[in-house]
Amino acid sequence: MSNRAPKKSRKELSVDQKINRRNFISFTVFGALGVSAYGGWRWLYNSPMEPDGGITGNTRVPLRRALNKTELAFRRVFSNNHLVKTYPKEMAAKYVRHNTDIGSKSKLDAAAWRLQVRKISGEIMAISIDEIKALPKFDIVYDFKCVEGWDQIQHWGGVRFVDFIKHFGLEAETKLDYVGMETPDKEYYIGLDMPSAMHPQTVLAYEMNEMPIPVKHGAPLRLIIPVKYGIKNLKRIGTISFSNHRPHDYWAEQGYDYYSGL
Ligand SMILES: Nc1nc2c(c(=O)[nH]1)N[C@H]1C(S)=C(S)[C@@H](COP(=O)(O)O)O[C@H]1N2
Numbered sequence: 001m002s003n004r005a006p007k008k009s010r011k012e013l014s015v016d017q018k019i020n021r022r023n024f025i026s027f028t029v030f031g032a033l034g035v036s037a038y039g040g041w042r043w044l045y046n047s048p049m050e051p052d053g054g055i056t057g058n059t060r061v062p063l064r065r066a067l068n069k070t071e072l073a074f075r076r077v078f079s080n081n082h083l084v085k086t087y088p089k090e091m092a093a094k095y096v097r098h099n100t101d102i103g104s105k106s107k108l109d110a111a112a113w114r115l116q117v118r119k120i121s122g123e124i125m126a127i128s129i130d131e132i133k134a135l136p137k138f139d140i141v142y143d144f145k146c147v148e149g150w151d152q153i154q155h156w157g158g159v160r161f162v163d164f165i166k167h168f169g170l171e172a173e174t175k176l177d178y179v180g181m182e183t184p185d186k187e188y189y190i191g192l193d194m195p196s197a198m199h200p201q202t203v204l205a206y207e208m209n210e211m212p213i214p215v216k217h218g219a220p221l222r223l224i225i226p227v228k229y230g231i232k233n234l235k236r237i238g239t240i241s242f243s244n245h246r247p248h249d250y251w252a253e254q255g256y257d258y259y260s261g262l
Pocket residue numbers: 096097098099100101102103104145146147183188216217218230231232233234235236
């Protein structure tokens with residue numbers, strides 16, 4: 001038998017010693033987290049603003065990079081093959097909700113209206129509503145969603161964007177990355193990534209509940225793009241253009257996500 005006091009193992013620390021040890025660890029870890037969070041915040045705060053000339057709402061480069069990465073990841077999951085859920089037409093709302101009319105408030109001169117399509121060559125096509133109505137008709141009943149927090153099952157009819165492209169020989173234009181659309185007065189405008197524009201349920205619509213679209217809902221032609229929030233569903237389309245840079249976008253300029261996909 002030895003008289004030597006055994007060296008205290010970790011297990012035998014007194015209660016006080018244990019508490020001190022835990023306090024030390026907690027404060028060290030907490031302090032380190034605090035310092036790195038502050039460092040991260042300084043880093044973000046000192047990062048340059050994105051250099052895109054006001055196409056988006058102006059944020060720090062790393063934040064925009066994160067949004068763009070998210071967009072790409074989501075596009076990979078919700079690819080073009082993913083169809084938005086549709087409903088029987090009996091489920092469509094009879095009283096269709098109405099929202100803002102930026103760029104579609106003034107009196108519509110229906111006889112003078114032409115859809116202007118700016119081709120890569122610079123040529124501008126002017127297409128009448130009758131030419132559009134002569135194309136194969138496509139109906140869709142789906143849940144329309146506005147970013148403000150409401151949604152409604154609605155019934156729209158028109159020509160699918162892909163069919164419109166084919167009919168008017170715009171395949172070369174669809175090799176570009178983006179489509180831009182504007183109201184005739186250019187007050188409201190949107191930009192779309194090409195895969196979403198070419199999605200099989202994207203429609204240039206001229207009917208709502210099987211009747212011509214009322215003026216307040218976008219007569220004579222509006223965009224119905226079920227893979228996007230309402231903000232991208234431009235009413236009273238005036239011009240369509242194609243580009244490799246992001247077209248300007250009314251709500252993206254106000255800080256909304258450029259993609260605004262569902
Ligand atoms: N020209 C134009 N298109 C527009 C808008 C607008 O203000 N002007 N608002 C958008 C928004 S935010 C929504 S939710 C829908 C609303 O369409 P509705 O009025 O037919 O419900 O249109 C979209 N298209």
